[in-house]
Amino acid sequence: MRRAAPIVVAILVAATLQVALAPHMAIAGVVPNVLLLVVLTLALTQGPVAGTAAGFAAGLTLDMLGTSVIGAYALVLAVVGYAVGLFHSQIFAEGWLLPVTAVFVGGLAAEFLYGLVLAVLGAGGPFWTALVRVMLPGAVYNTALALLVYPWLARFLRRERPMTTFRRLA
Amino acid sequence: MKSRQTQTEHASPLLLVILVAVSLAITTVYHREGQDGPLRTVRRGVLAVAAPIAKGGDILTSPFRAVAEWFGGLSVDRAEYEQMRQQNNLLRQSVAELEEARQENERLRGLVGFAEARKLESLGARIIGRPTTPWEGAVTIDRGSEDGLKVGMPVLAEEGLLGQVVQVSSRSARVRLITDQRSGVAAIVQRTRVSGVVRGSLSGDLTLDFVDKKLTPRKGDVVLTSGMGGIYPKGLFVGEVMEVESRASDLFPKVKVRSRVPFARLEEVLVLTGAPPVIESGAGE
Numbered sequence: 300m301r302r303a304a305p306i307v308v309a310i311l312v313a314a315t316l317q318v319a320l321a322p323h324m325a326i327a328g329v330v331p332n333v334l335l336l337v338v339l340t341l342a343l344t345q346g347p348v349a350g351t352a353a354g355f356a357a358g359l360t361l362d363m364l365g366t367s368v369i370g371a372y373a374l375v376l377a378v379v380g381y382a383v384g385l386f387h388s389q390i391f392a393e394g395w396l397l398p399v400t401a402v403f404v405g406g407l408a409a410e411f412l413y414g415l416v417l418a419v420l421g422a423g424g425p426f427w428t429a430l431v432r433v434m435l436p437g438a439v440y441n442t443a444l445a446l447l448v449y450p451w452l453a454r455f456l457r458r459e460r461p462m463t464t465f466r467r468l469a
Numbered sequence: 470m471k472s473r474q475t476q477t478e479h480a481s482p483l484l485l486v487i488l489v490a491v492s493l494a495i496t497t498v499y500h501r502e503g504q505d506g507p508l509r510t511v512r513r514g515v516l517a518v519a520a521p522i523a524k525g526g527d528i529l530t531s532p533f534r535a536v537a538e539w540f541g542g543l544s545v546d547r548a549e550y551e552q553m554r555q556q557n558n559l560l561r562q563s564v565a566e567l568e569e570a571r572q573e574n575e576r577l578r579g580l581v582g583f584a585e586a587r588k589l590e591s592l593g594a595r596i597i598g599r600p601t602t603p604w605e606g607a608v609t610i611d612r613g614s615e616d617g618l619k620v621g622m623p624v625l626a627e628e629g630l631l632g633q634v635v636q637v638s639s640r641s642a643r644v645r646l647i648t649d650q651r652s653g654v655a656a657i658v659q660r661t662r663v664s665g666v667v668r669g670s671l672s673g674d675l676t677l678d679f680v681d682k683k684l685t686p687r688k689g690d691v692v693l694t695s696g697m698g699g700i701y702p703k704g705l706f707v708g709e710v711m712e713v714e715s716r717a718s719d720l721f722p723k724v725k726v727r728s729r730v731p732f733a734r735l736e737e738v739l740v741l742t743g744a745p746p747v748i749e750s751g752a753g754e
Binding site: 381 | 482484485488489491492493494495496499500508511512515519522523525526527529530533534598599600601602603604605607635636643645650651670671672673733
């Protein structure tokens with residue numbers, strides 16, 4: 300329960316920021332995905348179980364906040380949370396290059412899978428338009444944001460083995 | 470510690486399989502349930518909770534947006550005016566407030582005039598939330614079922630058609646923009662009276678599809694709602710033809726339409742409450 304508290308807090312805060320702040324940070328229609336950043340950071344710092352559970356919860360929250368199919372983001376973020384979480388033991392969490400790369404690849408995979416799910420459900424758009432207008436710009440934007448927030452978010456979410464420094468990033 | 474971690478990682482695929490199955494079940498229920506189904510009811514609850522948060526965000530970020538616009542409009546050296554700016558700080562603030570009220574008044578007059586000219590029953594609303602993901606084009610407005618809003622009602626801006634109400638909670642509603650990739654508006658070209666469907670896209674561009682090739686529109690032609698389908702009243706301005714591409718091998722010409730509505734900067738809208746709230750396929754989310 301004590302372990303879950305920071306996770307729940309992080310998802311609630313991220314959901315609030317996603318509604319209140321993220322839409323006003325849109326660049327050329329691309330809105331940053333704060334909930335995705337929390338899921339990926341959690342997966343990298345705590346592993347696949349936490350990544351999967353947080354991915355499902357954050358995804359369902361995103362589904363509920365939108366007007367599209369409910370369950371699509373929950374499915375995608377659970378899978379991506381699990382997949383990124385598998386690198387948990389291989390990635391040096393105190394560094395910045397590998398986690399940020401993982402955020403880029405994970406973010407791109409999440410948007411790609413979401414587009415795929417929408418296409419399967421008959422609500423998707425043309426692939427190249429989605430890739431150029433949504434997936435790639437979204438992944439770049441989220442990665443840029445991860446450079447700013449990952450160290451602090453990772454420190455907040457990994458309580459049982461506190462991180463002492465992020466000198467490489469500084 | 471090691472054994473615990475190994476155990477956890479072995480157990481994780483099971484959790485993933487369970488949650489993937491739950492997600493698929495949720496998606497299935499969503500597609501099968503009606504407007505009052507459990508998932509849509511929960512979503513309406515989420516909208517009711519999220520709307521004040523979105524409104525708070527809108528209010529909190531408005532000074533930053535104003536500052537950004539102000540800096541964007543600068544063309545002279547600011548340093549020269551630093552002293553004057555300090556002296557005039559209070560005065561500037563009150564002038565800005567008055568100007569804001571005047572502009573809002575002008576916009577509302579324009580909106581009311583637009584609806585009155587067409588004898589449409591309408592209700593003014595303020596945009597309080599913008600799209601939360603790049604995949605959708607939907608905004609949140611500060612009117613809901615307590616104000617008489619229903620799913621399917623058309624929404625207008627002074628510059629033309631904006632979209633359609635797709636979710637309603639007690640004090641807020643979500644409007645799907647015509648630029649959303651799931652939107653489709655039955656339309657006609659004013660000059661030739663040829664009909665087609667204006668569709669949105671992921672990029673936010675509008676296209677006029679299924680137009681008779683013999684009556685291919687020209688650049689600058691005005692596109693209006695046709696009234697077909699009973700969703701949007703006939704004769705509402707949708708946009709102008711921007712580009713036409715017609716090849717011999719194509720069944721229909723490719724027609725790009727430009728809306729005059731400034732979707733990203735829009736603040737007030739009109740909901741046509743008098744229009745029949747018929748729900749088109751997929752309109753209710």
